[in-house]
Amino acid sequence: GQNIDQPTEMTATEGAIVQINCTYQTSGFNGLFWYQQHAGEAPTFLSYNVLDGLEEKGRFSSFLSRSKGYSYLLLKELQMKDSASYLCAVRDGTNAGKSTFGDGTTLTVKP
Amino acid sequence: NAGVTQTPKFRVLKTGQSMTLLCAQDMNHEYMYWYRQDPGMGLRLIHYSVGEGTTAKGEVPDGYNVSRLKKQNFLLGLESAAPSQTSVYFCASSYGGQANYGYTFGSGTRLTVV
Numbered sequence: 001g002q003n004i005d006q007p008t009e010m011t012a013t014e015g016a017i018v019q020i021n022c023t024y025q026t027s028g029f030n031g032l033f034w035y036q037q038h039a040g041e042a043p044t045f046l047s048y049n050v051l052d053g054l055e056e057k058g059r060f061s062s063f064l065s066r067s068k069g070y071s072y073l074l075l076k077e078l079q080m081k082d083s084a085s086y087l088c089a090v091r092d093g094t095n096a097g098k099s100t101f102g103d104g105t106t107l108t109v110k111p
Numbered sequence: 112n113a114g115v116t117q118t119p120k121f122r123v124l125k126t127g128q129s130m131t132l133l134c135a136q137d138m139n140h141e142y143m144y145w146y147r148q149d150p151g152m153g154l155r156l157i158h159y160s161v162g163e164g165t166t167a168k169g170e171v172p173d174g175y176n177v178s179r180l181k182k183q184n185f186l187l188g189l190e191s192a193a194p195s196q197t198s199v200y201f202c203a204s205s206y207g208g209q210a211n212y213g214y215t216f217g218s219g220t221r222l223t224v225v
Contacts, residue, residue, distance in 0.1 A: 004153070033213045042201060043154070045213035087153065089213075096161050097142050097208030098169070101153035 002026045002100035006088050011108045012078055020073045020086050020105045028093025034062050034073045035087040037104065043087055047073070075107075083109045113137055117202050117217035124192040124224045132187040132220050134202030142205040143185040144169075144214065145177065147198040154201065160185055161208070192224045 003025045012018040024032070031050040035043035049055055049064035049071060061074040075082055085104040092098050115136045124130055134143065141162050146154040156169030160179040174196060176188045185204075189196060199221050203214035 008151075030209070031211070035213065042216035042218050043214075044216070048211045048213060050211070089154075091208075095208040096159060096167065097205050097210065098144070098156060098159060099214070100156070100170075101146075103151065103153040 002090050002092065004088055004090060004100060004102035006086075006102040006105045008103070009106045009108070011110060012075075014078055014080060014109055014111050016078050017074065017076050018078060018107065020075075020088075020107065022071045022073070022088035022102060024069050024071070024088070024090050024102075026069070026090055026092070026100075029066065029090060030093050030097075031091040032062075032064055032071050033089040033091065033099060034060075034071075035089060035101075037085045037087060039084070046086075078109050080109050080111070083107060115202055115204055115215050115217040117200075117220050119220060120218065121221050122223070124189075124222065126192060126194060126224060128192050129188070129190050130192065130222075131189075132200055132202075132222075134185045134187070134204075134217055136183055136185075136202075136204045136215070138204065138206070138215065139182070140204035140206050140215070141182070142208060143179065144203045144205075145175075145185065145187045146201045146203065147171065148201060148219075149198050157187065157200075192222075194224045196222065197224045198222060 047062035089099040158177040
């Protein structure tokens, strides 16, 4: 099975940088995803890592270390609209593409 | 394109009643999934399908059944609803098991069982 840990809550200031960590222990691994979920809405895909290293996409970057079972999502130049829950998800090693989700990190951006 | 559409968006059931949640996608995705999300908890996989006519159990399948008679539709059934099934249900789809762009989610069904 999969076990995924991420902080429950974080607070940051508008314009700042925040890093949300995710650690995982898995019996199989075929990629790590980050999703953003605003309150009352569906999750939306942010990023995907399958190899070690940093993937950058605009203000958002995601890093993966497979040997350490560790990932982080980096949000730069924070905006009020970035206040949301961020979900870390690990896809298993089967062909079914099943993902196990962490409980999510609720980020509050303050002025 | 509509993407993934879930119906209904809200529903209140009495204990013991049955209902079917419908998920429809127009992206020609092979893989479809049903998750539930409870307050303070992550999404938990109920059932999934890797193609038309196939279904399989996920992490929390008890009390639910599914069918995938057509590629674009994935139905989730509750035969005898219980208060523990009060949750937000999300349907998701993906082109394949190796896709690098994650799931596309529906907007969710908020179910309350009283």
